[in-house]
Amino acid sequence: MEINSLMSAQVAQLQQTLQMSIMDKAMNMGAAGAVQMLETMPEQPAATHPHKGQTIDIQV
Template structure:
């Protein structure tokens, strides 16, 4: 195996490693942003049950 093909293989491996590192950082940043956005959301009011706790008039 000549030096050129060895260098080419190493460069390809380095490119793959860099791409994976960038992808990992991007995913971590996206996850951190999503978590921050969810934490910053205002509290949602609790929805009342449609009939629980109310008097219902039923005639048979």
């Protein structure tokens, strides 16, 4: 094998490793941001049922 093809293969492998590392860090930062956003969200009131508990006037 030529030295150029060896070097080219090593550079390609290094690029792939670097891309995976950057992508992994970006995903971790995104997940951490989502967790932080969910933790700082204000408490939501309990949702009421749209029909239950309402008075319905029915005439026959």
